[in-house]
Amino acid sequence: MSGLTVSRLAEIPDALRIARCRSLPNLGPRLLFFSGGSALNDIAHSLKGYTHNSRHLITPFDSGxxxxxxxxxxxxxxxxxxxxxxxxxxxxxxxxxxxxxxxxxxxxxxxxxxxxxxxxxxxxxxxxxxxxxxxxxxxxxxxxxxxxxxxxxxxxxxxxxxxxxxxxxxxxxxxxxxxxxxxxxxxxxxxxxxxGTVRSIVDANLQIGAELADGTIIIGQSKLTGKEMPPLTQSIRRLFLAEGDAEVTPERVKLPERNLRLIETADLICYPPGSLYSSVIANLLPLGVGAAIARRTVPKVYLPSLGPDPECPGLGLVDQVEALLEQLRRDAGGDCPADRLLQFVLCDGDSFAAADARELGRRHGIVCMAQTLASEANPTRYDPRRVCDSLVSLT
Known part of the structure; x- marks a missing residue:
């Protein structure tokens, strides 16, 4: 992780860093998010009080x-x-x-x-x-x-x-x-x-496709999210992009140079809450995304959804992290070390199992950071200011 350790992070004066960002948001850190949907919007709205330099790469594959x-x-x-x-x-x-x-x-x-x-x-x-x-x-x-x-x-x-x-x-x-x-x-x-900066991950008119555990193929984002169609009853084995009903190879969907530069200059990379596959992993499908992330030596953080994700039936925190790593390695290389792709899982202290934290550490060397992040009014939603404080503290 390029010399960045948990002990060094603990030495950072979080309150001072946060105060500095809030006083000069125009000079704030370049936090990059791979997202889609509305799950991150409240956090993004709050983030304006910390930085005017956040970057948001959004999926253009919604089909509902x-x-x-x-x-x-x-x-x-x-x-x-x-x-x-x-x-x-x-x-x-x-x-x-x-x-x-x-x-x-x-x-x-x-x-x-x-x-x-x-x-x-x-x-x-x-x-x-x-x-x-x-x-x-x-x-x-x-x-x-x-x-x-x-x-x-x-x-x-x-x-x-x-x-x-x-x-x-x-x-x-x-x-x-x-x-x-x-x-x-x-x-x-x-x-x-x-x-901030908001861009489509690619400027392409494509659909999301998914291969389920039993080999069934589903085309269309709206068929995965459980909002307009019944929720999935089995896990997603693989996500891909499609044109019509035909799968599109990654070579045909390359990360644009303008978005590559956003990754190359980010101060922190975040895989944020939302539908894991159609909002987050979908952004990692274009050719060059995983390799660009692996090359950038900054903190890389997964912020899992607090509420249930209809796209992840039967998947716990460890499974979700491994789904992220699997997709990233398809581009960065199967032998790419986990710490070049993801180092931290930022967890609400009341919403994850200690056993998951130990397992992630044992398998991948990933550190779970347990903090108070959930909204007091709704424990299935994040408190935007608490999340922003935590992300800024990691830069």
């Missing part, structure tokens, strides 16, 4: 909810998780853009009459909606340009129920920029003054 409506209509990657992380990191100070934030986070109703829904959608697309009119120029014109691109390509029967306006703007920007996500993500980041 309003993102799937856009994917089906425009044959594009999923943008919902990207938009929600951008909003979690948006500047909320007096220097921010509250009118744009309100527009980007607005959702159309789920159960309105068709005529009412169409009327609101039309007002949004023509720029007559009060939320758009409240945005000052030139931002309003930039937003309307993206929405015009969306409207011009929109199918006549597009389903606006529960549509996120921010997602519509991202979709329009994707279409307007030769079907590329990065330009419109950059634009939206500037519009709401995002205090």
């Amino acid at each position: 909810g309003s993102s799937q409506v856009l994917r089906a209509a425009f044959n594009m990657p999923a943008v919902g998780d990207l938009r929600s992380r951008l909003m979690a990191l948006a500047d909320e100070s007096d220097l921010g853009q509250p009118d744009i934030f309100r527009l980007f986070t607005h959702r159309l109703p789920a159960n309105a009459e068709a005529a009412v829904l169409r009327a609101e959608a039309r007002a949004i697309l023509t720029g007559e909606h009060p939320l758009i009119c409240a945005v000052s120029q030139p931002m309003r014109q930039l937003i309307q340009t993206q929405l015009r691109s969306f409207a011009e390509a929109m199918p006549a029967d597009f389903d606006f129920r529960k549509a996120s306006v921010g997602n519509l703007i991202l979709a329009g920007g994707y279409l307007a920029n030769d079907r590329a996500l990065e330009p419109v993500l950059f634009l939206m980041s500037k519009m709401v003054a995002v205090q």
